[in-house]
Amino acid sequence: MRVGTVPSAAYDGVPYTRGGAVDRADVGALVRSAVDGDAAAWKALVEGLSPLVWSVVRAHRLSDADAHEVYQTVWFRFAQHLGRLREPEKAGSWLASTARHECLKVLRSLRRLTVTSDPHLLDRVSEDRTPEQSVLDSEEAAAESERIRWMWQEFEELGERCRQLLRVLMASPPPSYQEVSAALGIAVGSIGPLRQRCLRRLRARLDARGAL
Amino acid sequence: MKDDVNDTAPGGEPFDDPGPDGFDDTADDLGTGLLEESLRQAAAILDPVPAELRRLAVEAFALHDLDARIAELTFDSVVDAIPVRGAADPPRMLTFRADEVTVDVEVSAQGLMGQVLPPQRARVEVLSGPQRAVPVDADDMGRFTSDTPPAGPFALRLRTGGRVVVTEWLRA
Missing domain, CATH: 2.60.40.760 (Expansin, cellulose-binding-like domain)
Structure with missing residues (x-):
């Protein structure tokens, strides 16, 4: 079953589909299959869109506990609304926007309660071990590992706006600008220029440090 | 590693039609594109989706009820x-x-x-x-x-x- 709903949207020369594990054009078809009870399609959606949801949550600098709960809430709600999505091909934007709203809600209630939880993730590194991590452990890769940590440090020290945007853009596969827009509440048209600016700023920091 | 981005196009791809002012923009875009990709790899290593959360999301399929x-x-x-x-x-x-x-x-x-x-x-x-x-x-x-x-x-x-x-x- 092939559903021909290839999004024609392309913004600032960045095509809707920027490649990756899940072809974004297939998202609509996967949603429809999942609605029909196809668990494999659901799994493919999770694989393809989890990093986007996680990136949005991380971009908002929640505590780990809050980040985990928001992530789960978003997926539970997505499962709940699965058969009711008006535009299944925009499931990524739906997830990104739901994640954003849940994050803002958390931040608002924290501000209200003035809880002294530490939202800074500066030195926080996931304890999950990925295949890439194991590679990094080998001695030959030590230099590469250090380079990556430097880059991460400089990224963390960027201004809030840039840090947020880049954290969302880092999702894999790369998010479409529509998804970025839904994730951060910024206009699609401003993402391209902002992205350039933020990456240039990061590049300058890295150059100053002599990295890369 | 030398900073000679302007001598050769990154990746060796020829530019078809740089257009007016297009060359710099395109070169810049490729440079930042590479940087973005490096960041993506760094995120996959330093801040990936926790495996437990991924599993919970997969299991959440059971919650769909038409x-x-x-x-x-x-x-x-x-x-x-x-x-x-x-x-x-x-x-x-x-x-x-x-x-x-x-x-x-x-x-x-x-x-x-x-x-x-x-x-x-x-x-x-x-x-x-x-x-x-x-x-x-x-x-x-x-x-x-x-x-x-x-x-x-x-x-x-x-x-x-x-x-x-x-x-x-x-x-x-």
């Missing part, structure tokens, strides 16, 4: 109410609505109290994920209580008069 009606959140004291001065830890008030059925819920450290309106009997499950939950009964007035306060994401599933209503998932 027959259940969704009761949407129409009021949440965390968002909609002005905080009461002096009330250190006021209960959270929530209202969900699905067409003619309304569910009022009060969540506190002691647990959860609620009422189905219009008043009617119902079986109510306080869900915390895809797994089943022990149901409690709502009385003739539609009132129900649960001793365990929800922690993390939760939703209520109500069975009343042959209908199934599920409230929108929320964080406790």
